Amino acid sequence: MHRLAVATNAETFERMQAPLAARDIEVGHVETAERTLPLDESPFGEYDVGFVYPSRIMEGAVADAMLGVPWVNDREAILRSRNKADVLARLGRADVPVPETVVVSNPASEAELTAAFERFDPPVVVKPNSTTRGVGVAKAHDLDSFLGIVDYLDLVHDYRAVGDQSFLVQEYMADAADYRVMVVDGEYVGAVERRLPEASREQGRWKHNVHRGAEAEGRELPAELRELAEDAADELAIPYLGVDLLVTEDRAVVNETNARPTIDSATKYEDGFWDDLAALIRQTAEQ
Numbered sequence: 001m002h003r004l005a006v007a008t009n010a011e012t013f014e015r016m017q018a019p020l021a022a023r024d025i026e027v028g029h030v031e032t033a034e035r036t037l038p039l040d041e042s043p044f045g046e047y048d049v050g051f052v053y054p055s056r057i058m059e060g061a062v063a064d065a066m067l068g069v070p071w072v073n074d075r076e077a078i079l080r081s082r083n084k085a086d087v088l089a090r091l092g093r094a095d096v097p098v099p100e101t102v103v104v105s106n107p108a109s110e111a112e113l114t115a116a117f118e119r120f121d122p123p124v125v126v127k128p129n130s131t132t133r134g135v136g137v138a139k140a141h142d143l144d145s146f147l148g149i150v151d152y153l154d155l156v157h158d159y160r161a162v163g164d165q166s167f168l169v170q171e172y173m174a175d176a177a178d179y180r181v182m183v184v185d186g187e188y189v190g191a192v193e194r195r196l197p198e199a200s201r202e203q204g205r206w207k208h209n210v211h212r213g214a215e216a217e218g219r220e221l222p223a224e225l226r227e228l229a230e231d232a233a234d235e236l237a238i239p240y241l242g243v244d245l246l247v248t249e250d251r252a253v254v255n256e257t258n259a260r261p262t263i264d265s266a267t268k269y270e271d272g273f274w275d276d277l278a279a280l281i282r283q284t285a286e287q
């Protein structure tokens with residue numbers, strides 16, 4: 001039996017326990033953040049493999065040193081997926097379709113910012129390069145509003161402790177369907193469509209993040225969308241990946257990726273998901 005150290009949230013840990021136990025993998029939860037941790041003794045016990053590298057990289061490095069295990073999605077995979085601009089640049093170079101995007105390294109001149117805005121038909125989407133769950137994402141319909149959003153980002157980036165001082169300016173794909181596609185070891189294993197309730201849409205809300213109130217329903221995707229998600233995971237070389245697709249009537253693009261995707265209800269996954277995940281865990285443990 002392999003012992004798996006799960007460094008994701010407690011909800012994901014609880015959903016993994018029984019299905020993996022049935023496949024001879026014992027699951028334990030390791031809390032790596034928001035606690036005290038003496039460095040001369042490990043509180044974690046003995047494990048064979050980790051799932052997935054902690055999101056807080058500094059504390060994650062301490063847990064990594066104490067555990068001494070290989071990870072399903074290691075530190076490099078987490079950092080690669082978190083850097084939205086890096087992901088889009090890598091995928092675009094590999095001819096995987098992505099939204100039109102400009103990355104801004106702050107501070108940039110007003111002339112450069114104006115030129116970036118004028119590349120697009122407004123509105124534009126402005127998003128921090130490394131946040132998740134829709135945090136800090138805004139939509140600007142005109143140049144003054146865009147420059148005002150940048151002013152706020154300037155204030156945030158003025159703090160020396162802020163390591164990432166970049167953000168993205170992207171085309172806004174109106175009426176696009178939003179899918180989270182799961183890929184395990186290069187193979188499609190399920191998808192959901194994320195939609196805001198009608199009442200939220202009538203209030204002018206537009207972000208489809210589940211943590212922002214969107215609802216997720218399992219969907220059967222056509223082969224071309226499955227292959228698009230698999231191509232993205234293959235190009236990024238991340239074995240366990242959530243791939244976010246935006247799909248309109250005439251195109252589909254990879255918008256973002258998530259190397260720490262939540263394990264949700266069974267409706268999200270194809271038959272065989274837990275077998276595929278267990279196989280990936282064993283493969284990683286035996287590296």
